[in-house]
Amino acid sequence: MEPDFTSHPDDTRLEMYSMGKLGSDEAAAVEEHLLLCADCQVRLEEAETFIRTFRRVAPAIETPRPRSAGWRLGAIAAALVLASGLAWWGAQRGPEPPPVAVTLTALRGDPAGVAAGRHLRLVLDLTGLPAEHAYAVEIVSREGRAIWSGTLAAGRTEIETGKPLAAGRYFVRVASPRGDPLREFALRAE
Amino acid sequence: MSPGLSRIAPEQAASPDWAAIDWVRLVASVRSGEKAGMEQLYGLFVRGIRFYLCRQLGTQDVEDKVHDTFVVVVEAIRSGELRDPNRLMGFVRTVVRRQVAAYITEAVTGRERLRPESEGTLSSHDVTPEEAAIESQQEEIMARILRGIPSRDREILTRFYLLEQPQHQICSEMNLTETQFRLLKSRAKARFGELGKKRLASQKFS
Numbered sequence: 001m002e003p004d005f006t007s008h009p010d011d012t013r014l015e016m017y018s019m020g021k022l023g024s025d026e027a028a029a030v031e032e033h034l035l036l037c038a039d040c041q042v043r044l045e046e047a048e049t050f051i052r053t054f055r056r057v058a059p060a061i062e063t064p065r066p067r068s069a070g071w072r073l074g075a076i077a078a079a080l081v082l083a084s085g086l087a088w089w090g091a092q093r094g095p096e097p098p099p100v101a102v103t104l105t106a107l108r109g110d111p112a113g114v115a116a117g118r119h120l121r122l123v124l125d126l127t128g129l130p131a132e133h134a135y136a137v138e139i140v141s142r143e144g145r146a147i148w149s150g151t152l153a154a155g156r157t158e159i160e161t162g163k164p165l166a167a168g169r170y171f172v173r174v175a176s177p178r179g180d181p182l183r184e185f186a187l188r189a190e
Numbered sequence: 191m192s193p194g195l196s197r198i199a200p201e202q203a204a205s206p207d208w209a210a211i212d213w214v215r216l217v218a219s220v221r222s223g224e225k226a227g228m229e230q231l232y233g234l235f236v237r238g239i240r241f242y243l244c245r246q247l248g249t250q251d252v253e254d255k256v257h258d259t260f261v262v263v264v265e266a267i268r269s270g271e272l273r274d275p276n277r278l279m280g281f282v283r284t285v286v287r288r289q290v291a292a293y294i295t296e297a298v299t300g301r302e303r304l305r306p307e308s309e310g311t312l313s314s315h316d317v318t319p320e321e322a323a324i325e326s327q328q329e330e331i332m333a334r335i336l337r338g339i340p341s342r343d344r345e346i347l348t349r350f351y352l353l354e355q356p357q358h359q360i361c362s363e364m365n366l367t368e369t370q371f372r373l374l375k376s377r378a379k380a381r382f383g384e385l386g387k388k389r390l391a392s393q394k395f396s
Contacts, residue, residue: 011376012357019354032279035238035286049328050379054351056325057332061344150338162337 008040009033011047018048061162101158104172104185116167116189121160124152124174129182135174139187142169165189217275220267232260239263239286246290259289331385335378343374350375 009017009030016022017030034041101121102114114120122137129135137159138149147170148163167189174183211234219227240256247255263285266272272281317325336344346364349355361371 010372011379012372015350015375019351021354021356028280028283031242032283034241035279035282036234038237041238041241046383047379050382051351053325053328053332053382054336054347057329058336058344058348058352061333061336160337160341 007033008037011043014040014044014047015051018044018051102187104187112185113188113190114165117164119160119162119164121158122172123158124172124183124185126157126174126183129174135176135182138173138175139165140171140173142171213278214275217267217272217278220264221270223268228264231264235263235282236260239282242286243290247293255289255293259286262289327389328382328386331382331389335381335385339378343378346371346374347378 007029013022013026013030017027022030034044100115100118101123102112103123104112104125124137126135135152136149137152139147139161141147147165148161150159150161152159152174165187170187170189172185172187176182216227216230220231236256239259240252243255243259244252263282266281266285272278336347342364346360346366349360349364350357357368357371360366361368366374
């Protein structure tokens with residue numbers, strides 16, 4: 001059966017073609033289509049830019065340990081979500097320690113504790129704040145120096161920092177989209 | 191100029207109207223040397239031939255290579271190498287791939303003959319400063335996107351793009367439907383494209 005070159009390959013098929021994962025007949029059909037279809041030529045170039053950039057950047061970003069056997073990446077394991085309260089539990093041990101999460105419910109004066117040098121998933125107490133808003137979240141040092149900032153999507157109460165904290169005292173600040181401060185939590189990394 | 195072409199035919203629009211192309215008539219027209227047939231053939235294929243050659247060989251002297259490849263296609267059609275006009279697409283693909291192989295062989299044997307100190311026709315694939323700046327911006331955007339998505343989503347993308355695991359394996363092990371898998375990829379790519387365009391737009395006006 002001759003390959004059907006008139007069908008536009010979907011995104012996954014174009015990506016697999018780019019990565020050399022298609023069988024010879026399928027690859028032939030894609031190439032024949034690309035000879036005539038400028039739209040799909042553009043789509044392929046965009047897909048390849050994405051894949052090339054992803055491959056350069058992703059290894060440096062934390063990735064959770066895959067559930068299947070045979071994972072051999074040197075990436076750090078993903079964050080774990082902790083139960084509510086001030087306690088945290090040790091995450092599963094492996095070649096790379098996974099990040100820990102900490103639930104922030106207390107205001108200044110009663111810091112939540114977290115292990116230093118670990119990536120964090122902040123579980124924020126936003127009781128009383130409108131759920132339909134996104135909020136700015138910032139971690140500052142005891143001296144007020146900005147350490148990390150991010151945006152908490154509307155309806156969410158958890159955010160990953162993607163950045164380990166050195167030992168010390170910090171404050172986690174939540175602000176409105178306009179920048180008005182709304183909450184502040186104390187955090188201690190040990 | 192290609193034989194039979196007295197002017198450059200316009201290139202085909204973004205996506206051809208497949209149903210409207212009469213391959214049998216087109217091939218017959220090219221075989222008989224009709225100008226209209228040559229122009230239609232050129233308009234249909236020149237962009238795709240250029241696209242393919244650029245991907246395989248780079249952009250150096252690409253217009254000459256496109257022209258030469260088109261001439262080879264026409265001559266092959268006129269000499270009767272194409273048996274079934276409805277297989278014109280596959281035929282053109284085969285000719286283009288043969289041309290690429292020939293260019294690569296020529297480049298390799300030419301390189302072997304060159305003395306180290308002499309200049310040659312080897313194309314440079316070094317990244318220009320502008321390209322390096324664009325790549326750096328793309329990496330920043332990608333890092334921002336990857337840090338902003340849940341770790342599970344990052345794992346799914348890593349399995350597909352970095353580990354090259356097949357879709358069915360990822361869906362099975364991560365308990366995803368095919369639709370969920372496709373949506374996740376498409377959201378990440380759309381965000382990447384969107385942030386890239388915003389960055390470009392802000393640079394144009396700064």
